[in-house]
Amino acid sequence: MLLTITATPPPGAEWPATDLGFLLHKNPDRVQAFDVTYGKAHVFYPAAGPQECTAALLLEVDPIALVRGRGRNAPDFALSQYVNDRPYAASSLLASALGNVFRTALRGRCDQRPDLAATALPLRVEVPALICREPQLAVELFEPLGWTVAAEPVALDPAFPEWGASRYTSLTLTGTLRLSEALSHLFVLLAALDGAKHYWVASDEVDKLVRAGEGWLGAHPLRGMIARRYLARRQPLVREALARLAEVDDVEPEVLDNAVGFDGEPVQESAPDAVPAKERKLSLATARREAVVETLHEAEASRVLDLGCGEGALLRDLLKDKAFTEVVGIDVSARALQIAARKLHVDRLPDRVKARLTLRQGALTYTDARLAGYDAAVLMEVIEHVDAHRLPALEHAVFRAAHPRAVVVTTPNVEYNARYETLEAGRFRHSDHRFEWTRAEFRAWAERVAAAHGYDVRFKPVGEVDPELGPSTQLALFTLAKSPTNENLTNENLTNENLTNDNPKEASADV
Ligand code: SAH
Numbered sequence: 001m002l003l004t005i006t007a008t009p010p011p012g013a014e015w016p017a018t019d020l021g022f023l024l025h026k027n028p029d030r031v032q033a034f035d036v037t038y039g040k041a042h043v044f045y046p047a048a049g050p051q052e053c054t055a056a057l058l059l060e061v062d063p064i065a066l067v068r069g070r071g072r073n074a075p076d077f078a079l080s081q082y083v084n085d086r087p088y089a090a091s092s093l094l095a096s097a098l099g100n101v102f103r104t105a106l107r108g109r110c111d112q113r114p115d116l117a118a119t120a121l122p123l124r125v126e127v128p129a130l131i132c133r134e135p136q137l138a139v140e141l142f143e144p145l146g147w148t149v150a151a152e153p154v155a156l157d158p159a160f161p162e163w164g165a166s167r168y169t170s171l172t173l174t175g176t177l178r179l180s181e182a183l184s185h186l187f188v189l190l191a192a193l194d195g196a197k198h199y200w201v202a203s204d205e206v207d208k209l210v211r212a213g214e215g216w217l218g219a220h221p222l223r224g225m226i227a228r229r230y231l232a233r234r235q236p237l238v239r240e241a242l243a244r245l246a247e248v249d250d251v252e253p254e255v256l257d258n259a260v261g262f263d264g265e266p267v268q269e270s271a272p273d274a275v276p277a278k279e280r281k282l283s284l285a286t287a288r289r290e291a292v293v294e295t296l297h298e299a300e301a302s303r304v305l306d307l308g309c310g311e312g313a314l315l316r317d318l319l320k321d322k323a324f325t326e327v328v329g330i331d332v333s334a335r336a337l338q339i340a341a342r343k344l345h346v347d348r349l350p351d352r353v354k355a356r357l358t359l360r361q362g363a364l365t366y367t368d369a370r371l372a373g374y375d376a377a378v379l380m381e382v383i384e385h386v387d388a389h390r391l392p393a394l395e396h397a398v399f400r401a402a403h404p405r406a407v408v409v410t411t412p413n414v415e416y417n418a419r420y421e422t423l424e425a426g427r428f429r430h431s432d433h434r435f436e437w438t439r440a441e442f443r444a445w446a447e448r449v450a451a452a453h454g455y456d457v458r459f460k461p462v463g464e465v466d467p468e469l470g471p472s473t474q475l476a477l478f479t480l481a482k483s484p485t486n487e488n489l490t491n492e493n494l495t496n497e498n499l500t501n502d503n504p505k506e507a508s509a510d511v
Contacts, residue, residue: 001061001094004046005182006054006124015116017053021045022113023179024055024105034101038062041097059097091131092194099187099208106187106212107339108180114347123182125173132169132193141189144221147175184212192229205231206241206431218245235424242422243429284463288473289317291462292380292408295477297323299406301376305330307364307398308382312340319344319353328358328374337361365393371402379409381473384433399453399478407455407478409446410462412436415469439470446476456481 007020021028028048034041039062047054099106110117132138135151142149150172175182188209209217209230217223223245224238231237292314296304302325306314309329318324331337337359341347346354362368364379365386371377377398386394398407414436417423428436437445443459450457455478461471 001059001091002056002128003094003098003186004054004056004126005179006047006052006126007179008052008122008124009050010122015113016050018048018050019113019116020053020055020179021048023110023117024102025110026055026101028053028055034097036097036100038093039097041101043101057094057098057101059094061093092191094127095187095190095194098183098190099212102183106180106183108178108342117180118178118345118348120176120178120181122176123174123179125171125182125186127171127190129168130171130190130193132171135169135171138169138171138193140222141192141226142173142185145175145181145185145216146177147173147185149173181216185216187212188217188226188230192226194229206237206244209241210244213245236427239422239424240427240431243420284472285313287463288380288410288475289314291460291473291475292378292410293317293321295408295460295475296376296378296406299376299408299477299479301374301406302326303373303375304328305371305374305377305402305404307371307377307379308332308385309340309359310336310381312344312359314378314380315340315357315359316344319349319357325356326358326374327356328360328371330360330362330364330371332361332363334361364397365390367397367401369401371397374402374404376406376408377402377404379407381410381412383409384411384428384435384437387434395449395453399449399455403453403480405480408475409478410473410475411442413442413470413472413474414438416466416472418469419464419466419472437474439474442474442476446478450478450481454481455479 005020005024007017007023009015009017018028024043026032026043028045031042031044034043036059040060042058042060043055044058045053045055104110105117108117130138130151132151135153138151139149150170152170153168173182177185209227213220213223213226217226220226224242227238227241227245231241296318302323304318304324304327306318306327306329309315309331310333312329315327315329318327329337329340331340341359344357346357346359349357360370362371364382379398383391383394398404412429412433414428415438417427417429417436418425420429423429446457446459449455457476457478460475460477461473462475463472465471
């Protein structure tokens with residue numbers, strides 16, 4: 001199985017084509033071999049000049065390893081009788097090898113040439129023998145992603161044209177894309193083209209699919225089919241993947257690159273305005289961020305903590321808006337913070353934008369004196385990731401110790417899950433969710449927390465509102481109560497006993 005990737009810098013470009021080697025983290029001067037699950041992958045460069053550079057990934061499948069299998073990823077016994085159909089499996093084996101060998105490039109990381117990693121480059125990808133009986137399918141999968149696709153059936157035997165076409169397609173993709181995008185398309189779609197035979201599927205494949213598909217798969221017209229085929233039609237996994245893609249995915253990469261304005265002036269207007277109304281409706285994630293930003297404006301916040309900031313989607317919106325003079329992103333996951341830094345192009349931000357941003361690792365279940373004194377803290381889709389028995393520690397750290405003037409919390413409304421047709425009854429929207437609450441449960445929690453810590457609380461619906469089941473996302477805005485009792489609720493004199501103080505304060509109301 002062979003795949004080649006060719007970079008051809010446009011005329012006048014200031015980078016030689018051989019910089020492809022930096023992006024792939026593979027030196028063009030060397031032939032390298034890597035052990036992969038079912039064989040050996042070789043990377044070499046058939047051409048490496050300043051105008052054109054081609055990297056080749058050659059996968060040598062070891063049939064013995066394929067039959068014997070190893071570890072939990074091994075094909076099961078019943079399937080092993082089919083493994084002599086090696087070419088069939090080769091697409092997904094190639095996808096898997098690509099994911100291993102070019103893992104860093106797939107994530108878009110390149111410390112030597114970060115600018116180039118973030119730039120769309122003229123690329124050509126060739127897969128001379130792709131397992132795909134219907135070339136048209138390859139066209140339909142790759143074309144919506146901005147590729148020009150040439151997919152030709154390969155004759156079974158050119159000497160006997162009457163024998164017709166083989167099961168192979170010769171595929172050539174050309175387009176101007178970031179290398180990481182190109183690799184993520186290949187990683188997902190070569191496996192998907194292999195259909196039901198991507199047989200080592202384990203539940204972490206959902207994570208891989210959601211991560212690799214981020215930014216494009218959620219909006220792909222054939223996303224359902226791609227997820228089904230990638231996940232070998234394991235329905236529960238497919239449902240989870242589709243629900244998560246609907247949740248996480250936005251229409252945004254290009255829109256944001258333009259609208260964020262990090263290359264020049266930060267723009268005032270919010271990016272989603274550039275997205276057609278129809279697409280906006282698709283993205284609950286966008287609606288949620290808009291609602292949070294609007295709520296922060298309502299609270300007249302300018303110094304804001306984004307607690308559990310994840311990969312930084314909200315931070316990006318906050319930085320675009322000059323009303324927010326200081327923006328601090330905290331997350332327990334170093335990896336999420338790295339991705340946030342990359343997505344925000346922290347290294348390329350103009351100084352005055354960079355000066356407003358801090359990214360810091362931290363666990364919200366521990367108090368942190370550095371979080372005190374802010375106007376507002378946001379917990380967007382975070383509390384449901386915290387074990388219920390640890391929530392009191394988070395409440396203490398945020399509402400008591402950090403004690404901002406306002407706190408915005410969003411969380412799924414579990415009642416609405418019935419409207420997600422792809423989500424099996426009783427399952428949460430994300431496998432990492434420890435709980436999902438009804439409207440009544442969220443309200444009870446929020447009112448108890450508000451009362452215990454001297455806040456008033458109001459609730460807002462986010463996303464589509466079902467007349468019976470309520471909104472998809474629920475949002476609560478906590479603001480420090482202006483009652484005289486609050487003056488006594490300072491950080492110093494609050495003790496742990498107050499954590500369970502259930503005294504109802506003022507009545508809460510919908511906004
Ligand atoms: N707010 C982001 C991310 C939500 S996912 C958004 O809406 O897009 C939940 C995030 O909370 C993850 O990034 C996870 O790493 C983080 N998280 C979960 N528990 C945490 C804890 N105890 N302390 C800090 N961050 C936590």
